[in-house]
Amino acid sequence: MAKHNKRIKMDRRTFLQLLAGTSAVGLSGIGSITAVQAKPVTTNARIVIVGAGAAGVSLANRVARETEGAQITVIDRTTRHVYQPGLTLVATGTWQASKVIDINSAYMPSKVNWLQEMVAEYHPSQNRVVTDQGTQVAYDYLLIATGLHVDFDAIEGMSSELIGQHGIGCVYDSPEHAERTWSALESFSKTGGKAVYTRGAGGIKCAGAPLKVTMLSEHYFRRENVRDNIEMVYNSPSAGLFSQPDINMFLKEHFPERGIQLNWHRRLVAIEPERKVATFTTPEGNEQQDYDFIHVVPPMRAPDSLGQSDLAWQEGNFAADGNWLEVDRHTMRHRRYPNVFGAGDCVGTPIGKTAASVKAQVPVVVRNLLRVLDGKHPDATYNGYTSCPLVTEQGQAILVEFDYDLNMVPSFGFINPLKAGWVPWLMKDYMLQGAYNAMLRGRV
Numbered sequence: 001m002a003k004h005n006k007r008i009k010m011d012r013r014t015f016l017q018l019l020a021g022t023s024a025v026g027l028s029g030i031g032s033i034t035a036v037q038a039k040p041v042t043t044n045a046r047i048v049i050v051g052a053g054a055a056g057v058s059l060a061n062r063v064a065r066e067t068e069g070a071q072i073t074v075i076d077r078t079t080r081h082v083y084q085p086g087l088t089l090v091a092t093g094t095w096q097a098s099k100v101i102d103i104n105s106a107y108m109p110s111k112v113n114w115l116q117e118m119v120a121e122y123h124p125s126q127n128r129v130v131t132d133q134g135t136q137v138a139y140d141y142l143l144i145a146t147g148l149h150v151d152f153d154a155i156e157g158m159s160s161e162l163i164g165q166h167g168i169g170c171v172y173d174s175p176e177h178a179e180r181t182w183s184a185l186e187s188f189s190k191t192g193g194k195a196v197y198t199r200g201a202g203g204i205k206c207a208g209a210p211l212k213v214t215m216l217s218e219h220y221f222r223r224e225n226v227r228d229n230i231e232m233v234y235n236s237p238s239a240g241l242f243s244q245p246d247i248n249m250f251l252k253e254h255f256p257e258r259g260i261q262l263n264w265h266r267r268l269v270a271i272e273p274e275r276k277v278a279t280f281t282t283p284e285g286n287e288q289q290d291y292d293f294i295h296v297v298p299p300m301r302a303p304d305s306l307g308q309s310d311l312a313w314q315e316g317n318f319a320a321d322g323n324w325l326e327v328d329r330h331t332m333r334h335r336r337y338p339n340v341f342g343a344g345d346c347v348g349t350p351i352g353k354t355a356a357s358v359k360a361q362v363p364v365v366v367r368n369l370l371r372v373l374d375g376k377h378p379d380a381t382y383n384g385y386t387s388c389p390l391v392t393e394q395g396q397a398i399l400v401e402f403d404y405d406l407n408m409v410p411s412f413g414f415i416n417p418l419k420a421g422w423v424p425w426l427m428k429d430y431m432l433q434g435a436y437n438a439m440l441r442g443r444v
């Protein structure tokens with residue numbers, strides 16, 4: 001499989017400056033709060049962490065380091081760790097899949113008991129969870145970091161097995177399927193035709209990823225000199241492309257400039273792989289679109305065991321759109337069960353399904369947990385910080401950083417957040433994986 005990576009040359013000084021700066025990305029949202037205690041808190045509390053992804057492993061490391069005597073259990077069967085922010089680069093031919101695959105045991109602190117099962121039931125009024133193997137695990141404090149469920153079943157005719165066949169791509173599944181997406185894009189570029197891009201409605205992880213796949217494939221078609229043979233259509237489920245208004249305005253101009261047609265209020269509800277026809281809902285009724293390549297982005301929601309438990313939001317938008325975990329958006333503490341906290345993609349907050357949000361949320365959760373263990377009130381607050389290098393083409397990106405109020409909160413004064421440049425691309429291509437791994441170890 002051919003890769004189309006164009007490497008950028010960078011001198012050592014620039015590299016070191018960026019390396020130092022990159023660990024700051026994702027920290028600016030924490031304000032003055034620091035989770036690192038001068039002295040570990042001594043406790044014999046049973047602390048259970050559900051999920052061993054970006055948030056769960058990072059929580060485990062910080063809690064292990066900042067407590068003494070706690071009985072810490074992590075529950076998750078998954079042993080492989082995927083660096084998900086790299087999937088966009090795998091699906092568009094820049095990285096090999098192997099670059100994003102790691103193992104959780106390399107990051108799991110020795111102090112924790114890792115139970116390799118999945119939580120099937122939550123009983124928050126009895127302070128216990130039950131796994132799919134029937135193991136009962138009692139806790140004094142519960143930290144939930146289960147990530148989310150990508151709901152392929154919400155699209156009639158779709159399954160993750162179809163990725164890479166019949167011109168179907170999807171960046172939101174495994175590294176292997178991201179690589180198959182790249183194969184599908186490559187084959188399509190040779191024949192040309194119509195490329196259809198979609199985005200699931202509601203909260204999705206890295207809302208920039210569907211846009212990045214669209215822009216990176218457009219750039220690839222141009223570089224292959226096949227752009228004239230290809231019609232590109234992006235279907236948005238709403239009337240915009242991005243929640244942050246300045247970025248939304250930038251993209252609404254940028255896409256048409258690149259010849260990408262924009263359709264509003266289109267939700268993908270069915271796909272016929274053999275006929276290559278996709279069905280969308282629109283305010284005027286259903287609409288069918290033929291395609292030769294389609295990028296499928298399903299809606300996403302909390303994993304069922306969490307979403308159907310009493311820990312999920314019971315009403316309002318966060319219940320209707322995904323059954324997300326009910327937490328106070330600032331303290332990350334459950335609003336009805338004070339010994340429960342949440343971090344990562346599973347939480348029902350207005351902003352923040354990114355690794356950058358995880359990086360900002362985890363120290364807040366740990367700080368507040370330690371305060372509660374110490375008989376004090378939580379005082380750390382998460383301001384909704386989220387960030388993503390929004391790649392516009394190979395070698396170019398804009399660094400998007402904003403908070404709950406949709407205000408831009410740039411970490412680097414020298415980067416214009418509304419102008420594509422090579423520095424954010426270098427971060428994406430070279431730097432952020434190192435910062436992510438440091439986050440897993442609870443170091444940044």
Ligand SMILES: Cc1cc2nc3c(=O)[nH]c(=O)nc-3n(C[C@H](O)[C@H](O)[C@H](O)COP(=O)(O)OP(=O)(O)OC[C@H]3O[C@@H](n4cnc5c(N)ncnc54)[C@H](O)[C@@H]3O)c2cc1C
Nearest residue numbers: 051053054055084085119146147206344345353354355356
């Ligand atoms: C294509 C793509 C591009 C992205 N790009 C970026 C980017 O550029 N920048 C950025 O900051 N972020 C990006 N992200 C988002 C980022 O990867 C996620 O926000 C982050 O991984 C969320 O961490 P998490 O711990 O909440 O979930 P995950 O890392 O997904 O981990 C969840 C864990 O919970 C476990 N689990 C689930 N259910 C249970 C259960 N019942 N019992 C026990 N364990 C359970 C799972 O097995 C999994 O190990 C991207 C994501 C994707 C998919």
